[in-house]
Amino acid sequence: MHRLEDLEAFVAILDEGSFTAAARALRRSLQSVSRSLATLEENIGVELVRRTTRRSHPTEAGRRFYSRIRPALLEITDAGAEASNQRAEPVGLLRISAPVLFAPVHVVPALAEFLERYPKIEVELSLSDRFLDLVENGIDLAVRxxxxxxxxxxxxxxxxLRRVxxxxxxxxAKHGRPGHPGELADHQCLVRRLDVMSEAWPFQIDGELRTIRVSGRLRTDSTAATYSAAALGLGLGFTPLWQVRDLVxxxxLEIVLAEYETQKxxxxxVTPAAKIPLPAARLFAEHLARRLSPANLEGHR
Incomplete structure (x- = not known):
C-alpha cells in the first residue's frame, strides 16, 4: 500500500512543476519530497517523473498514474473536511469573487452542481478581474x-491554464505560419490593451523564459473582439486556451508555436488568513478543483 504522503508529493510535483515548488506548497523539505517520490517509484517499479535542471515532467506512466491518483486524493480531502465539520450539512451565505470571463464558463457550472448538493447554502457571486481585498469586501473565497x-x-x-x-x-494561407517566436515581428498581432505586458508575449526559448515584442494594426480592450478578429483573419492572438477552445x-482557429509555450x-x-475558512468555502474549493481538470480546461481526450 502506498503512503498518502508519497502520493501527495507526487501530485504536488506535477501540479507545481518542480520539486522546489512542491516542497513549498506542501510545507515540507525538498529532501522529504524527493524521498517520497523515490519511495513511490520504487514501490510501483517505474519512473513517474523525469527530472531536468529547471522543470520536472511526467513520464507516460506518470501521466496515467496522476490522472487516477489526483481525483482520489481530492476525494480523501473532501471526506476529511466533511467529517470535521460541526454540522452534518453546511448552511449559510457564501460570498465568492471570480474573473469576469472565467466565471460563466467554469465557476457557474460548478456552482450549479454545488448548490444542488447543498440546498441550505446561498451564494453571492461577484465578477471582477481585479484582486479585491477579501476582508474589506466581505469575500469568503476568491478565484484568482x-x-x-x-x-x-x-x-x-x-x-x-495553458496559453497559446x-x-x-x-x-x-496569406501570411504563412510563424515557426519561431522571433518571426512574430513579421506578423500582424492582435494586442489587447490591458497593461504594458500586453505587447510582450512570453515564450520558452532555448531553455529560457523570454518575451517577444509584438505589434499590429488592431488593438482592443475586448477579449471577445480579439477572438473574432483572429477568426476573420486579421492577425494572431495570444490567450489561455480555454477561451478559444471551441473555435479551435x-x-x-489553429494553434502555432506550441513548442515554445511557457509553463501554465x-x-x-484564496480565503482570508485572519479567520478559519467557512466549511462551505472549503467544500466549494475542493469541488471546483475536481472540475478544473486538464480535460475540462483544454479539451484533452
Missing part, C-alpha cells in the same frame, strides 16, 4: 488566475 503576490491569504491550487498563440487558416475544435498559469482559490 496568475501568480499570487506575497500575502497572508490562504491559497489552494485549483488547476492551471493562434490564428485563422485564412490568415496563415471547430477549425476556425496557475488558478487558485
Amino acid at each position: 488566475i496568475g501568480d499570487l503576490p506575497d500575502s497572508e491569504l490562504k491559497a489552494r491550487r485549483l488547476g492551471a 498563440v493562434y490564428g485563422s487558416p485564412t490568415y496563415f 475544435e471547430r477549425g476556425e 498559469v496557475p488558478i487558485h482559490a
Whole structure:
C-alpha cells in the first residue's frame, strides 16, 4: 500500500512543476519530497517523473498514474473536511469573487452542481478581474488566475491554464505560419490593451523564459473582439486556451508555436488568513478543483 504522503508529493510535483515548488506548497523539505517520490517509484517499479535542471515532467506512466491518483486524493480531502465539520450539512451565505470571463464558463457550472448538493447554502457571486481585498469586501473565497503576490491569504491550487498563440487558416494561407517566436515581428498581432505586458508575449526559448515584442494594426480592450478578429483573419492572438477552445475544435482557429509555450498559469482559490475558512468555502474549493481538470480546461481526450 502506498503512503498518502508519497502520493501527495507526487501530485504536488506535477501540479507545481518542480520539486522546489512542491516542497513549498506542501510545507515540507525538498529532501522529504524527493524521498517520497523515490519511495513511490520504487514501490510501483517505474519512473513517474523525469527530472531536468529547471522543470520536472511526467513520464507516460506518470501521466496515467496522476490522472487516477489526483481525483482520489481530492476525494480523501473532501471526506476529511466533511467529517470535521460541526454540522452534518453546511448552511449559510457564501460570498465568492471570480474573473469576469472565467466565471460563466467554469465557476457557474460548478456552482450549479454545488448548490444542488447543498440546498441550505446561498451564494453571492461577484465578477471582477481585479484582486479585491477579501476582508474589506466581505469575500469568503476568491478565484484568482496568475501568480499570487506575497500575502497572508490562504491559497489552494485549483488547476492551471495553458496559453497559446493562434490564428485563422485564412490568415496563415496569406501570411504563412510563424515557426519561431522571433518571426512574430513579421506578423500582424492582435494586442489587447490591458497593461504594458500586453505587447510582450512570453515564450520558452532555448531553455529560457523570454518575451517577444509584438505589434499590429488592431488593438482592443475586448477579449471577445480579439477572438473574432483572429477568426476573420486579421492577425494572431495570444490567450489561455480555454477561451478559444471551441473555435479551435471547430477549425476556425489553429494553434502555432506550441513548442515554445511557457509553463501554465496557475488558478487558485484564496480565503482570508485572519479567520478559519467557512466549511462551505472549503467544500466549494475542493469541488471546483475536481472540475478544473486538464480535460475540462483544454479539451484533452
